[in-house]
Amino acid sequence: MFGIAAMFSALRYLPLADAVAIAFVMPFIMLLLGRYVLGETVGPRRLAACTIGFIGTLLVVQPSFANVGWPALLPMVVAVIFALYMLISRQTAKEADPLALQAMSGMLATPVLLLVLMAGNLADWPGMTLVTPTKSEFLLLASIGVLGTFAHLLMTWSLRFAPSTTLAPMQYLEIPFATAIGWLIFRDLPNGLAAVGIAITMAAGLYVVYREGKSLEPVPAEA
Template identity: 75%
Template structure:
């Protein structure tokens, strides 16, 4: 068993918070020049190419059968839909806004836990969920006024990834996380490649393959490398530090996305959206702190 090394875990999570929005920024840059499905195929294809040799070299078990295989297929489908929704949203929204809206996911997971899984959720955390949703609406409102329905795509991301995390929980005890990512990369590639090929042959603009060249090729490959590296860093961070220590740090992804959005696209949230981002972050951090407090007081039978 790996001993806790909190500082190393925190450092790895910081790496995730930097690399993840960098990958999103590249998807935003390339989304106007090539189909989203092509970006997805490269993203998952590189994930498979990087992780399969790693799994083989480390002797990790990756053969999945029966229930585990079905859950992995469902998880992969959710992953495809979630990343598709985010990459599409980035063509319409500032990077910081899209990332911040997607951070409504912890509230959705909390509600799913209460009303679907029957988990104990106290009134204060439910209240924080309501406040978080209000903050999210403040972020959505300016973008919705400008671009309409695409402004809601990050909410789709949040719902899909909440379901993705619930499925991942079901798999976590019986699968190696890196092997699971490798298998998902293969599955997603096997789904996306025929779709893109059919669309290209049928002359569907949104699915027509665009041959990258020069700088564009390196940016395209970087999307896959950054996405894979980001999730590896998150996986490894959880080996060295408790999730309770790392969970609040994930919100650093929002200010990092804001900085990257300004540096590359000169995009900054307006006053209303910035207020909404702060409210969403505060509510999310409160939920995390309440969950930690509830876990500590579980022996007394109280909840919050």
């Protein structure tokens, strides 16, 4: 809930491609959490790639921060929260049914969000005023619910049937897709510095994925 709220808030201030690219510091955070929390082995090359990828993310953040201020850091919050979410999903997806997992998440989130909305409305917090959506807004909200649910189910199923090293490179397709959609719908494109940062982040992330794949390859048995 906090991660999605932070991402929605970021999209009010940042171009789609910038917000997604900044949030893609998540794989580097997952790698560090794997080393320092789960005790996984992470070599110096992957640590160096993490550092380079983080520098690339800062190149995306810098012009955004200059334009909008602290909201440019919201995708970083998203990255930390979803890194923790993915680590938990890795453990539960192996044993729990994806449909049951998704349904339980929604059942837990709905009453909590209703309580937050009611409290915010009573306290007159900014952005918490109840508004009746128009017909077109309702259709957009319904589309968000359907697409979001389907996307989460696909992610949960993929974690159940395929190793993360196979899936991780496909996640980076989200950045060019976000860039294309942002341009087609909102006519937003990353500026020069942000574009360089996006390229560095993608390259570092793909290198991390490559090294993880190499580390998981079985050692040939001696003759």
